[in-house]
Amino acid sequence: MATLSHFSGVKTPCPSIFKRSVHFPQLDFVATVPFVSAPSKSVKVSCCERVQRLVCKAQATDVNRKETKNESFGEAPDELTCVMKFGGSSVASAERMREVADLILSFPEERPVIVLSAMGKTTNNLLLAGEKAQSCGVSNVSDLQELAFIKELHLRTIDELGVESSTISKHLLELEQLLNGIALMKELTPRAKDYLVSFGECMSTRIFSAYLNKLGVKARQYDAFEMGIITTDDFTNADILEATYPAVAKRLTGDWMSNPAIPIVTGFLGKGWRTCAVTTLGRGGSDLTATTIGKALGLREIQVWKDVDGVLTCDPNIYPRAETVPYLTFDEAAELAYFGAQVLHPQSMRPAREGDIPVRVKNSYNPKAPGTLIVKTRDMSKAVLTSIVLKRNVTMLDIASTRMLGQFGFLAKVFSIFEDLGISVDVVATSEVSISLTLDPSKLWSRELIQQASELDNVVEELEKIAVVKLLQNRSIISLIGNVQRSSLILEKAFHVMRTNGVNVQMISQGASKVNISLIVNDSEAEQCVRALHHSFFESDLSELVWESQSGNGYATTTTPLPTLSN
Ligand SMILES: Nc1ncnc2c1ncn2[C@@H]1O[C@H](COP(=O)(O)OP(=O)(O)O)[C@@H](O)[C@H]1O
Ligand SMILES: N[C@@H](CC(=O)OP(=O)(O)O)C(=O)O
Incomplete structure (x- = not known):
């Protein structure tokens, strides 16, 4: 695992090259550009500036390699290396999305698959809106406070990030139509619930992907239910089926090889194998999406970025003096998750254990904290609790x-x-x-x-x-x-x-x-x-x-x- 190298240093605006990069479709920065390690001076710079610098460095130092490697001989790009999953609290606002983009760019040696949850409390708000629409039979769902909140949050984020509102306008419209349907039918089945909450992840990933592209970093959005995450038809609590692994590997690797772009995948969602309808993996299910993709691609590491410094010695809401646990085995983490620690989805350790892929739990608000590393075995000689x-x-x-x-x-x-x-x-x-x-x-x-x-x-x-x-x-x-x-x-x-x-x-x-x-x-x-x-x-x-x-x-x-x- 790389240490966090922050892109800091002398400000090097490079507007002309940056501009060029936006119109330069072969600038597959993750695939072929060897990022240079961070200069030591610590000056806070914006994500935009970082990308400019990356582009400058890429062009200054790697033009030959780039031309010979990918374009002249048509060789495959370097493989994807890790999954980085960011939970709702990590992408709760435009500011948080900028920080997450910064964070991803601060791992120059990684070629990550990004898995995102819905923004902030969007899933809760979608569920509440659905329940209100069903029980009150709201004649005009646009009056629903939760819907207004969701719209406002997403539109404000789009505005602040400077991406096109068309990125999610279709989804916002469809969401309102769906709530109208629920209100008319006065029925909210588990299947409809899953479709309803899917809007959260579908919108957050589209916004984030558009933002990376706007920065000149090639990214491609994926809806998990269109990408090969195949599940049982147990709506609201579906299980991943084996067929998922080859399907996801084929799709992500195929796209990456033919046209490298950072995959930005909706967490939490899947496609029921019989019904072909959208399913969800249970609350907090994006962790499971991340480990599933990690196993499917045989990646080196799975990172789950949260709002705490790692897995802690107990729930910090019960006892704020809880400390970070530096190492866990898959068995310990699975047990901990199964018995109620909200920090990890109960099923999420299974694919990681099967694929023997280390899982690192990190804090997106405090990236320098070492976090928790979850592996197959660890030295238990001194461990008690x-x-x-x-x-x-x-x-x-x-x-x-x-x-x-x-x-x-x-x-x-x-x-x-x-x-x-x-x-x-x-x-x-x-x-x-x-x-x-x-x-x-x-x-x-x-x-x-x-x-x-x-x-x-x-x-x-x-x-x-x-x-x-x-x-x-x-x-x-x-x-x-x-x-x-x-x-x-x-x-x-x-x-x-x-x-x-x-x-x-x-x-x-x-x-x-x-x-x-x-x-x-x-x-x-x-x-x-x-x-x-x-x-x-x-x-x-x-x-x-x-x-x-x-x-x-x-x-x-x-x-x-x-x-x-x-x-
Ligand atoms: N043992 C624990 N270690 C760490 N966090 C815990 C633990 N038990 C409960 N939590 C709670 O889990 C939260 C992180 O999980 P979650 O909200 O699902 O993250 P995210 O949405 O970012 O994926 C923390 O904010 C913390 O309040
Ligand atoms: N958005 C879903 C899935 C998820 O994984 O969320 P988070 O990563 O924020 O726990 C939920 O709230 O359950």
């Missing part, structure tokens, strides 16, 4: 067989009920005749509230045919992601914190080879537990404990006073 994750609003079921002894097949019966009802289970603790488990809220949340309630009723009704069932709601899963080789130490310390704070752990689960220990507590106690656990594991010295537990007697004693709950 990596991160604490909280999943709120979880439903727990306590199921005890009505026949108390030796009832083989009991667990199989319980799980077949969940299978039949299509409900995923998260955490399980079991004996031969009883089982406690939590239900995966992400699968339940994607359904309507009423549907959720009746689904829970159905589960209980079915289970009551073979067991006594207790339904416990408003629970939280606190997941301790770390080194299971140190599970005794982790558990000792965690339970000490819980006891000191008077919290009763209602269920605990730890797999043999997993990187995760899950504790279930009441929702109302959960955040305070996370803060106390964080303090205990990350803000006190564990080295003595680690040393003692390694050196033989198996007993680790706590030397630091344990914190009590506080808000």
